Amino acid sequence: MIQFLKLSWNNILRYKTRSILTIFAVACSVGVLFSILSFDIGFERNLAKEIEKTGIDFMIVSKGCSFEVASLVLYGAVMPKYLDEGLLDKVKHVEDVEIASPVLISQLPNLKSGRTDVLYGMEMSDISKLKPEWHVNGRLPQRGYELILGYLIAEKYQVKIGDEMPYLRDGINFKIVGVLNRQNSQEDSAIFVPIQTLQELLARPGAVTSIGVKTNNPMMIGSVQDKLSLKIPGIQIIMMDEVRKNISSVASSARALTLTIAIVVAMISIMGVVDSILITLFERRREIGMMRALGASRNDIFRLSLYETVILVSSGGGAGIFLGFAGSGIVEDLVREVTPYVPPGKIIAFEPKLGILLFSCSLLAGVLAGLYPAWKSSRVSPIEVINC
Amino acid sequence: MEVFKGESDRGDKLLSNGPIARLRGVQKVYRRGSEEIHALKDIDFELNEGDFVSVIGPSGSGKTTLLNMIGCLDKPSAGVVLIDGIEVNTMQENELARIRREKIGFVFQQFYLIPGLSVKENVSLPLLFSRKRADNQHLKSILEAVGLSNRSMHKPNQLSGGEMQRVAIARALVNNPRLILADEPTGNLDIKNQERIFNLLKALNRQGLTIILVTHDPKAAEESGTSFAMTDGVLTRIQSVADYFCGMRV
Numbered sequence: 353m354i355q356f357l358k359l360s361w362n363n364i365l366r367y368k369t370r371s372i373l374t375i376f377a378v379a380c381s382v383g384v385l386f387s388i389l390s391f392d393i394g395f396e397r398n399l400a401k402e403i404e405k406t407g408i409d410f411m412i413v414s415k416g417c418s419f420e421v422a423s424l425v426l427y428g429a430v431m432p433k434y435l436d437e438g439l440l441d442k443v444k445h446v447e448d449v450e451i452a453s454p455v456l457i458s459q460l461p462n463l464k465s466g467r468t469d470v471l472y473g474m475e476m477s478d479i480s481k482l483k484p485e486w487h488v489n490g491r492l493p494q495r496g497y498e499l500i501l502g503y504l505i506a507e508k509y510q511v512k513i514g515d516e517m518p519y520l521r522d523g524i525n526f527k528i529v530g531v532l533n534r535q536n537s538q539e540d541s542a543i544f545v546p547i548q549t550l551q552e553l554l555a556r557p558g559a560v561t562s563i564g565v566k567t568n569n570p571m572m573i574g575s576v577q578d579k580l581s582l583k584i585p586g587i588q589i590i591m592m593d594e595v596r597k598n599i600s601s602v603a604s605s606a607r608a609l610t611l612t613i614a615i616v617v618a619m620i621s622i623m624g625v626v627d628s629i630l631i632t633l634f635e636r637r638r639e640i641g642m643m644r645a646l647g648a649s650r651n652d653i654f655r656l657s658l659y660e661t662v663i664l665v666s667s668g669g670g671a672g673i674f675l676g677f678a679g680s681g682i683v684e685d686l687v688r689e690v691t692p693y694v695p696p697g698k699i700i701a702f703e704p705k706l707g708i709l710l711f712s713c714s715l716l717a718g719v720l721a722g723l724y725p726a727w728k729s730s731r732v733s734p735i736e737v738i739n740c
Numbered sequence: 741m742e743v744f745k746g747e748s749d750r751g752d753k754l755l756s757n758g759p760i761a762r763l764r765g766v767q768k769v770y771r772r773g774s775e776e777i778h779a780l781k782d783i784d785f786e787l788n789e790g791d792f793v794s795v796i797g798p799s800g801s802g803k804t805t806l807l808n809m810i811g812c813l814d815k816p817s818a819g820v821v822l823i824d825g826i827e828v829n830t831m832q833e834n835e836l837a838r839i840r841r842e843k844i845g846f847v848f849q850q851f852y853l854i855p856g857l858s859v860k861e862n863v864s865l866p867l868l869f870s871r872k873r874a875d876n877q878h879l880k881s882i883l884e885a886v887g888l889s890n891r892s893m894h895k896p897n898q899l900s901g902g903e904m905q906r907v908a909i910a911r912a913l914v915n916n917p918r919l920i921l922a923d924e925p926t927g928n929l930d931i932k933n934q935e936r937i938f939n940l941l942k943a944l945n946r947q948g949l950t951i952i953l954v955t956h957d958p959k960a961a962e963e964s965g966t967s968f969a970m971t972d973g974v975l976t977r978i979q980s981v982a983d984y985f986c987g988m989r990v
Binding site for chain 1: 808811813814833834837838840841842846848850852854855856857865866868869870911915
């Protein structure tokens with residue numbers, strides 16, 4: 353087999369330019385396929401992490417579209433609806449509710465930067481329970497005009513602990529008392545203030561955009577939801593897993609389209625390989641005839657030709673996986689640029705299983721693509737060599 | 741150096757009796773549309789061990805078709821072809837390939853060396869199809885016999901036409917065939933190399949190898965032991981090649 357492979361490899365090297373172009377075409381399509389599939393896996397994984405980092409089992413919001421809730425959780429979208437005052441107390445008193453933490457989200461103009469920032473009003477006393485992984489350089493805000501910044505936004509604004517950020521109107525200066533360590537999540541771009549301060553600033557005492565609920569036993573989530581629905585009509589309970597599914601379903605249609613395009617491109621490149629091999633075989637008819645005259649069986653010729661295709665396609669597959677991995681940063685930046693929502697953190701990472709799967713698929717594609725040219729070459733008559 | 745071992749590929753000793761190739765009433769008819777072309781007409785031919793036979797004749801007379809029959813590359817429309825006593829005209833494709841591998845060596849006008857392979861690798865090619873390991877000593881002796889022992893690692897593009905044809909002859913010998921079919925082996929060579937190749941074939945014949953040479957070269961035909969002329973599918977033994985060529989001019 354090694355001798356046959358060696359001879360096939362030699363034949364590939366004889367047509368260097370053609371072979372390189374063929375391998376490049378396969379590599380490009382496999383690279384794109386690898387990037388898309390890696391992105392797909394990374395998207396789901398990072399989205400799950402992002403949801404997990406909220407630290408809650410479900411969220412209570414006023415009735416509306418669940419997609420709005422997804423936006424609320426992940427972008428910090430500002431919803432015009434607020435939950436009724438006093439609702440928080442009712443939720444806290446439901447059996448098996450460990451934490452019921454209110455969140456008020458609002459956009460406020462940043463007078464220093466001239467931009468509008470999204471501020472998260474949170475109950476600071478709940479943070480240690482909801483966000484055990486948080487490490488704050490400085491301290492958490494207390495009552496009053498104090499805030500902490502996410503890692504990226506602190507870098508973006510080039511501010512440090514002790515600096516002030518003016519919001520809404522002159523004279524309202526928030527003092528930066530802490531900066532979050534890097535979370536690789538949306539929190540890196542967030543600004544957190546005490547909820548009471550934000551309510552006061554908006555002149556909406558007791559206003560809450562959502563209530564994040566964590567139960568003391570994950571098995572009791574269903575029962576807590578039932579109790580809440582009975583006790584408090586007019587609310588919407590959104591499971592965090594449901595939010596993940598909603599986001600995923602929105603993104604999946606776009607990903608399915610790109611995946612389809614990548615598969616079509618891969619198929620076209622495989623057709624290109626078949627075409628290239630057929631041309632090569634046509635050019636080498638007499639040489640094949642010579643081999644047949646020297647005693648090569650049809651099976652020998654079939655093998656030689658098949659190996660050529662498999663070597664070309666699998667080389668392209670291997671190179672494509674490498675290209676996909678090497679260019680993942682560029683692809684990721686590009687996708688982030690054009691996709692409305694991509695979870696934070698590195699999305700495209702080398703997935704060994706995916707690499708093996710794609711390489712195996714390229715081997716299989718090589719075998720399938722090689723069957724016809726191999727069969728065709730095995731039919732070359734040895735008379736070809738005599739009749740020249 | 742003697743390279744022709746006088747054994748078949750399977751180690752059987754050469755049979756001293758019986759022809760290596762025998763054609764009985766062989767006909768070959770091609771169809772071109774409604775037209776029938778009789779490429780071979782009732783050929784009876786015997787080739788014995790150690791023969792050096794040349795076949796001459798104009799283009800399209802049927803020489804190549806005859807070579808195809810003896811070389812197990814084609815099957816007759818009628819008649820029987822026996823190679824080393826084995827009837828091959830009823831054999832399947834893979835069995836014919838085995839006969840070619842084991843009993844016949846081919847030398848073509850165009851050499852057909854594989855460009856990326858060295859001389860040694862080109863010579864070893866038939867061994868690949870026979871599933872045999874290349875024996876360095878055997879290869880060395882063959883390359884010495886064709887005068888290319890110092891060129892074994894060269895690639896075909898580093899060789900002259902004459903050297904390439906000698907590589908092709910070495911390749912034909914590597915499986916220890918019983919019969920060499922040489923299809924105008926000097927057709928692409930200059931006079932000096934034509935002579936050298938022909939002398940090499942004669943030397944191999946002297947060692948006992950049976951050779952059929954298809955040629956347009958009167959001198960080569962004259963010097964071979966027996967000459968046949970092919971005319972319109974009819975094979976005739978000729979006594980004098982010179983007379984044959986004179987007759988053709990007339």
